[in-house]
Amino acid sequence: xxxxxxxxxxxxxxxxxxxxxxxxxxxxxxxxxxxxxxxxxxxxxxxxxxxxxxxxxxxxxxxxxxxxxxxxxxxxxxxxxxxxxxxxxxxxxxxxxxxxxxxxxxxxxxxxxxxxxxxxxxxxxxxxxxxxxxxxxxxxxxxxxxxxxxxxxxxxxxxxxxxxxxxxxxxxxxxxxxxxxxxxxxxxxxxxxxxxxxxxxxxxxxxxxxxxxxxxxxxxxxxxxxxxxxxxxxxxxxxxxxxxxxxxxxxxxxxxxxxxxxxxxxxxxxxxxxxxxxxxxxxxxxxxxxxxxxxxxxxxxxxxxxxxxxxxxxxxxxxxxxxxxxxxxxxxxxxxxxxxxxxxxxxxxxxxxxxxxxxxxxxxxxxxxxxxxxxxxxxxxxxxxxxxxxxxxxxxxxxxxxxxxxxxxxxxxxxxxxxxxxxxxxxxxxxxxxxxxxxxxxxxxxxxxxxxxxxxxxxxxxxxxxxxxxxxxxxxxxxxxxxxxxxxxxxxxxxxxxxxxxxxxxxxxxxxxxxxxxxxxxxxxxxxxxxxxxxxxxxxxxxxxxxxxxxxxxxxxxxxxxxxxxxxxxxxxxxxxxxxxxxxxxxxxxxxxxxxxxxxxxxxxxxxxxxxxxxxxxxxxxxxxxxxxxxxxxxxxxxxxxxxxxxxxx
Amino acid sequence: xxxxxxxxxxxxxxxxxxxxxxxxxxxxxxxxxxxxxxxxxxxxxxxxxxxxxxxxxxxxxxxxxxxxxxxxxxxxxxxxxxxxxxxxxxxxxxxxxxxxxxxxxxxxxxxxxxxxxxxxxxxxxxxxxxxxxxxxxxxxxxxxxxxxxxxxxxxxxxxxxxxxxxxxxxxxxxxxxxxxxxxxxxxxxxxxxxxxxxxxxxxxxxxxxxxxxxxxx
Numbered sequence: 004x005x006x007x008x009x010x011x012x013x014x015x016x017x018x019x020x021x022x023x024x025x026x027x028x029x030x031x032x033x034x035x036x037x038x039x040x041x042x043x044x045x046x047x048x049x050x051x052x053x054x055x056x057x058x059x060x061x062x063x064x065x066x067x068x069x070x071x072x073x074x075x076x077x078x079x080x081x082x083x084x085x086x087x088x089x090x091x092x093x094x095x096x097x098x099x100x101x102x103x104x105x106x107x108x109x110x111x112x113x114x115x116x117x118x119x120x121x122x123x124x125x126x127x128x129x130x131x132x133x134x135x136x137x138x139x140x141x142x143x144x145x146x147x148x149x150x151x152x153x154x155x156x157x158x159x160x161x162x163x164x165x166x167x168x169x170x171x172x173x174x175x176x177x178x179x180x181x182x183x184x185x186x187x188x189x190x191x192x193x194x195x196x197x198x199x200x201x202x203x204x205x206x207x208x209x210x211x212x213x214x215x216x217x218x219x220x221x222x223x224x225x226x227x228x229x230x231x232x233x234x235x236x237x238x239x240x241x242x243x244x245x246x247x248x249x250x251x252x253x254x255x256x257x258x259x260x261x262x263x264x265x266x267x268x269x270x271x272x273x274x275x276x277x278x279x280x281x282x283x284x285x286x287x288x289x290x291x292x293x294x295x296x297x298x299x300x301x302x303x304x305x306x307x308x309x310x311x312x313x314x315x316x317x318x319x320x321x322x323x324x325x326x327x328x329x330x331x332x333x334x335x336x337x338x339x340x341x342x343x344x345x346x347x348x349x350x351x352x353x354x355x356x357x358x359x360x361x362x363x364x365x366x367x368x369x370x371x372x373x374x375x376x377x378x379x380x381x382x383x384x385x386x387x388x389x390x391x392x393x394x395x396x397x398x399x400x401x402x403x404x405x406x407x408x409x410x411x412x413x414x415x416x417x418x419x420x421x422x423x424x425x426x427x428x429x430x431x432x433x434x435x436x437x438x439x440x441x442x443x444x445x446x447x448x449x450x451x452x453x454x455x456x457x458x459x460x461x462x463x464x465x466x467x468x469x470x471x472x473x474x475x476x477x478x479x480x481x482x483x484x485x486x487x488x489x490x491x492x493x494x495x496x497x498x499x500x501x502x503x504x505x506x507x508x509x510x511x512x513x514x515x516x517x518x519x520x521x522x523x524x525x526x527x528x529x530x531x532x533x534x535x536x537x538x539x540x541x542x543x544x545x546x547x548x549x550x551x552x553x554x555x556x557x558x559x560x561x562x563x564x565x566x567x568x569x570x571x572x573x574x575x576x577x578x579x580x581x582x583x584x585x586x587x588x589x590x591x592x593x594x595x596x597x598x599x600x601x602x603x604x605x606x607x608x609x610x611x612x613x614x615x616x617x618x619x620x621x622x623x624x625x626x627x628x629x630x631x632x633x634x635x636x637x638x639x640x641x642x643x644x645x646x647x648x649x650x651x652x653x
Numbered sequence: 654x655x656x657x658x659x660x661x662x663x664x665x666x667x668x669x670x671x672x673x674x675x676x677x678x679x680x681x682x683x684x685x686x687x688x689x690x691x692x693x694x695x696x697x698x699x700x701x702x703x704x705x706x707x708x709x710x711x712x713x714x715x716x717x718x719x720x721x722x723x724x725x726x727x728x729x730x731x732x733x734x735x736x737x738x739x740x741x742x743x744x745x746x747x748x749x750x751x752x753x754x755x756x757x758x759x760x761x762x763x764x765x766x767x768x769x770x771x772x773x774x775x776x777x778x779x780x781x782x783x784x785x786x787x788x789x790x791x792x793x794x795x796x797x798x799x800x801x802x803x804x805x806x807x808x809x810x811x812x813x814x815x816x817x818x819x820x821x822x823x824x825x826x827x828x829x830x831x832x833x834x835x836x837x838x839x840x841x842x843x844x845x846x847x848x849x850x851x852x853x854x855x856x857x858x859x860x861x862x863x864x865x866x867x868x869x870x
Contacts, residue, residue: 159725174694174695174697175694177694177695177697177723178693178694178695180673180674180695297728299724299725300725300726300727300728300729302697302698302726302729352701353701353716395732395735397732398732398733401698401699401729401732402698402699402701404698405697405698405699405700406700408697408698409696409697409698409700
């Protein structure tokens, strides 16, 4: 099984690029610095400092532990597993571990050593550093206090993240009644130190502690689960206990060479996840004193109004693209809505399911189209918005969300508080952020009539596409099908014209909250090659005669940020261009790699659009990209590299 | 069969509840689409389907809500009990625990559903005779003691599925129509003696839902 798994884990597309390179595998680890043990101690000590007033306890007299034999046994097993040669050192480590674990019992005020806390596993990487006892103790305390989840809801958090990134797999595991608590407890409770080899866990902890994001453990766990996807589907008829064992031991297959890829995948999932839920709502899982906020009862990932607005406004770096579905009845949508929100009347699902699904199909193709065109509002992340908060008010929205999840839609979230929260947010911040806002009909305005009467009822004219679609969708139920289809078929031809008719300019004069269609120039820029005035122009670069091919891509930097850009292939070079996030024609950085320095192009079966380039040279550099249609791109590039090598040799 | 938009005289909202894995979704699929899936997936949140049947020459459209049995969806699904005139409380005859939990589901209904909701206890998977863990007479006695009707079904081989839905819809219809007879505009009909009055909303009131949304602030 492990061989098969290794293959699935990282299917390297070895392109036989350079015969001089004999051992590409051994050089893979070059990207992250392998930290020597002495430095590691220093580094961890810095990352894990905390004011600990319990150090005195360590030096106190030992308390009585009822099952001290168990504790001693665990410590002996642990020390034996470290394979320390020097006998004195071995004894030292053993007595340190025992003393620290006994002290922990005292601090937790328990007279029985609790095996389920897995302390001996957590302390293993720390004790292996052979630091003074006080340091080991402080660091262990810090890990236990800061990084170990204190609440059972952490498994629900993991499940919700899985549901967001792989609903089909999540549904399968749900159907098999395999909750994350059954297989991932040792991952989360020991930060993988129970399941991974020491060498691997030290490197993972280096990165994890340096990242200073304790929630990142969930994305690491997510990588293991999603990577085993095919494996899980093929094993679904196996007995449950066997499945649990297989799932639980997934991290043990992680090799030191895989860590780089493993880490970048986790960062990718992290970046693709709205963050407010984790940081604001789920924060309590690390603090035993905080109240349960009921993650266990959530239908899907919730997203706050503030976060949605900041993503749609692109005021955050790395903003996610959202496709917002307003699930309220049509007349409420017509009295005010988020400019980028599409109306999807959830009552239609009850009254006329056929029309509802036709409407959804229409929206889906519209979503694909606007996403492909990079339009704001056309996103791959779904956000469903209901009326307000409360289960009753959101009955129909929940029903729609359930239906989408049942169909395994990716990236499904629900707007926390719905339209009510949105409305409050804009009122509070005095932003005119709603479209078609009619204060005489808007349900929220009618609820609080005393406020803002004097403000003008203003109707924003928004993106033509949206309002057109709105009209098609507003006329309820039975006509929807025909209208929507008409609209969608005509839309392909009409969008281009709409862009040039000055609609977006009109919008800009209105002090917009939502920068809709800022990207429209995207399309035109390539037609305007000759207008490229300065050297920073991407179009001018592309127009140079020696350019063989160019590919849209997103460059993933080492810190995980994703920058849009292009890969430009010339006869002898591969040029990595990053463009300005606002102006896709403006080059913000440009790196030139000779084709001869490219050692390896790797891609993984599970994420075919994630491509890794490895370069030779002293730095052992790599670059990671998201490339749509990566197959085509890598084929052309590797062919060019082969040509280059041939030319070089002859 | 199916979800047509045909005319109907009554629209009844019925919920399917019970532990995860007892076969609620398959009962619904069998009744509304005559389908059965041996490898069915766990329901996420709620699903719903409709089918119209004829009772006493009246067309009754049943709007059946299939709720997820898993604990994690309890808060969401219980919101759907409101306004339901009938509930099929399903357990698995081969799994004792699902039968023991019937009590819990009854109290869920008491907490969240309308007082006069018609409840039918359904022992599903009657095809698994060799694995039976809940004797039929035990369930019958329990149903009688709690004023529930009771039936055993098999969504797999279709046994009693049609009957179960027909029975509960007929029962609801009888109560609704008797109530209408009892309180006609003229008020001049014979009152049946042994019928408890029941307050049933014949349709799902979508207006209601809309209003709630504005009031919930």
